Amino acid sequence: MGFLTVLKKMRQKEKEMRILLLGLDNAGKTTILKRFNGESIDEISPTLGFNIKTLEHNGYTLNMWDVGGQRSLRSYWRNYFECTDGLVWVVDSADRMRLDSCRQELQVLLEEERLAGATLLVLCNKQDLPGALNSNEIKEILHLDDITTHHWLVVGVSAVTGEKLLSSMDWLIGDIAKRIFTLD
Amino acid sequence: MEDSVDGDTGARKDLILDRINKRNKDRKNYLDVKLEQRSKETIQNEGVDFFAQTFGQRAYDIEKSILMLDMNSGDAPLPDLSKRLPEITLQIQELQRYLTASTMFLSDFKIKSCQNMLNALTSSNDEARQRLMPKKKFGFSGKKTAPKQKPLPVVVDGEPQDKKTPKKEQSGSNFTWTIANRRNAHIVLSADEVNGQDITISNLSQCLVELQGHPGSVQVSKASQCTLLCGPVARSFFAEQLDRCTVAIACQQLRLHSSHSTRIYLHVTCRAIIEDCKKIEIGEFNYDYPELEADYSASGLNKSQNNYTDVADFNWLSPDVHSPNWSLLKDHPAPNWNALRRDFLSNNNNYKDDNEEKEKTTII
Numbered sequence: 001m002g003f004l005t006v007l008k009k010m011r012q013k014e015k016e017m018r019i020l021l022l023g024l025d026n027a028g029k030t031t032i033l034k035r036f037n038g039e040s041i042d043e044i045s046p047t048l049g050f051n052i053k054t055l056e057h058n059g060y061t062l063n064m065w066d067v068g069g070q071r072s073l074r075s076y077w078r079n080y081f082e083c084t085d086g087l088v089w090v091v092d093s094a095d096r097m098r099l100d101s102c103r104q105e106l107q108v109l110l111e112e113e114r115l116a117g118a119t120l121l122v123l124c125n126k127q128d129l130p131g132a133l134n135s136n137e138i139k140e141i142l143h144l145d146d147i148t149t150h151h152w153l154v155v156g157v158s159a160v161t162g163e164k165l166l167s168s169m170d171w172l173i174g175d176i177a178k179r180i181f182t183l184d
Numbered sequence: 185m186e187d188s189v190d191g192d193t194g195a196r197k198d199l200i201l202d203r204i205n206k207r208n209k210d211r212k213n214y215l216d217v218k219l220e221q222r223s224k225e226t227i228q229n230e231g232v233d234f235f236a237q238t239f240g241q242r243a244y245d246i247e248k249s250i251l252m253l254d255m256n257s258g259d260a261p262l263p264d265l266s267k268r269l270p271e272i273t274l275q276i277q278e279l280q281r282y283l284t285a286s287t288m289f290l291s292d293f294k295i296k297s298c299q300n301m302l303n304a305l306t307s308s309n310d311e312a313r314q315r316l317m318p319k320k321k322f323g324f325s326g327k328k329t330a331p332k333q334k335p336l337p338v339v340v341d342g343e344p345q346d347k348k349t350p351k352k353e354q355s356g357s358n359f360t361w362t363i364a365n366r367r368n369a370h371i372v373l374s375a376d377e378v379n380g381q382d383i384t385i386s387n388l389s390q391c392l393v394e395l396q397g398h399p400g401s402v403q404v405s406k407a408s409q410c411t412l413l414c415g416p417v418a419r420s421f422f423a424e425q426l427d428r429c430t431v432a433i434a435c436q437q438l439r440l441h442s443s444h445s446t447r448i449y450l451h452v453t454c455r456a457i458i459e460d461c462k463k464i465e466i467g468e469f470n471y472d473y474p475e476l477e478a479d480y481s482a483s484g485l486n487k488s489q490n491n492y493t494d495v496a497d498f499n500w501l502s503p504d505v506h507s508p509n510w511s512l513l514k515d516h517p518a519p520n521w522n523a524l525r526r527d528f529l530s531n532n533n534n535y536k537d538d539n540e541e542k543e544k545t546t547i548i
Contacts, residue, residue, distance in 0.1 A: 004288050004289065025439065026420055026422065026437070026439060043454065044454070045437070045454045045455035045457075045496075046437065046439065046455060046457045046496065048457075048496055048498070048501075070457070070459055070498050071441065071459060071460070071498075072459055072460070072498045072499060073498070094382050094400075094401065095403070095422075096382075096384070097384055097403050097405060097422075129382070129400060130380060130381070130400070131381065131382045131400070136310070136314060167277055170277075170281075171280070174280065174281070174284045177284065178284060178287055178295070
């Protein structure tokens with residue numbers, strides 16, 4: 001067992017993961033990224049373009065790509081699809097008005113061939129707000145149960161309080177790691 | 185001579201004995217190594233067995249505690265439940281970690297079946313949580329049980345009589361707007377209805393909307409020739425398809441989409457962005473009322489920080505040339521909102537009868 005552990009550690013060290021954060025504008029992608037990276041979230045303005053963060057977590061090197069969600073930027077999302085291991089779809093749980101367009105955008109993404117192997121983590125952000133829908137309601141609205149092409153998980157989080165953020169990210173990383181291991 | 189031969193044979197005998205001893209030792213060593221190897225293998229097998237046993241036991245324990253939740257739910261005090269549920273969630277997560285850490289020596293099938301077990305546990309835990317500790321739903325549930333009110337006639341006299349309108353349905357995507365489908369109306373939402381809430385407005389025409397207090401966020405979709413007056417919004421003001429509107433708003437973020445010929449008197453602490461907009465005019469926020477100061481502090485907005493001059497246009501990415509889609513209002517007299525309200529009301533009295541007539545006919 002000792003030898004295997006060493007082997008595993010070595011392999012983990014080499015492992016880099018590419019994680020793409022997408023979602024409609026105002027969903028909180030940048031806030032989640034900054035919170036995850038331990039930065040201040042006080043002054044975040046709408047993302048013009050994209051942010052990249054490389055961070056170490058659980059012995060993995062994570063390349064996190066946060067691409068702006070404005071309508072005029074969505075057509076550029078596909079430039080980031082290549083080699084994506086994990087897709088984090090961020091939903092503004094309080095934004096009932098646009099949940100339909102949120103579902104449509106997600107469906108388009110899931111049909112994308114280059115994202116076929118990626119694990120999907122749906123984060124229902126802004127759970128700290130009084131009007132937020134919970135993760136079950138969002139699961140229904142986004143028809144997540146119909147997804148058979150990807151490993152997926154839906155979690156209610158709050159980037160402001162940090163609630164459940166880390167554990168859901170751990171799941172994503174664990175799922176990606178498992179896939180890479182079993183594939184080898 | 186004989187002696188020497190004897191000595192010689194003695195030495196050879198020693199040599200041979202030595203060699204035999206050495207070979208015997210080698211053989212024993214070899215056996216030992218083999219034995220060790222074999223025992224190692226059994227340890228590994230034991231690892232798999234051990235995993236199966238531990239995993240099964242722990243999964244069983246978690247299942248049992250979920251079941252216990254159900255049985256206790258009748259008389260268990262609430263804080264106990266709120267402590268137990270996260271505990272179980274934590275246990276499940278721990279088990280997941282254990283499984284992930286053990287994937288190296290488990291077969292694919294075993295991983296898969298264990299993962300299925302975990303998924304089942306997670307879902308039953310979620311289900312138990314849903315049933316026993318449903319998330320406090322936001323909404324006017326008390327009003328939902330009341331018999332459906334007939335649509336109220338359009339209120340023109342400025343009193344917040346339309347208290348029944350902000351009825352939010354929680355179910356599915358077919359939510360109800362706070363304010364929707366109004367013409368020529370003066371709509372006032374009082375601070376009680378607005379504070380901390382997400383206000384959604386849709387399909388208005390020639391209305392004067394006043395939101396008192398401090399909303400959590402405001403969303404507007406489709407408004408034409410309207411005036412919106414609003415106190416400090418804690419988070420974002422999101423608007424699309426505004427046409428010839430005037431807005432006075434203080435917010436953390438402003439997002440304006442697909443709008444044109446709209447004037448915004450703005451206080452924004454973070455940044456304003458526009459997208460697919462034309463002829464947007466931005467001026468400094470000047471809406472004032474007695475409780476403004478209190479609303480600022482309640483909303484958490486910084487009154488001294490106003491970035492209204494820094495608007496990002498997503499359709500204009502050149503930093504050197506100013507976007508043609510928006511401009512700052514300069515040398516323009518600041519509007520007097522009270523006078524505007526007065527004008528609106530006096531003009532609207534002419535429409536009043538017409539409107540009420542229309543409402544009546546629709547009710548019949």
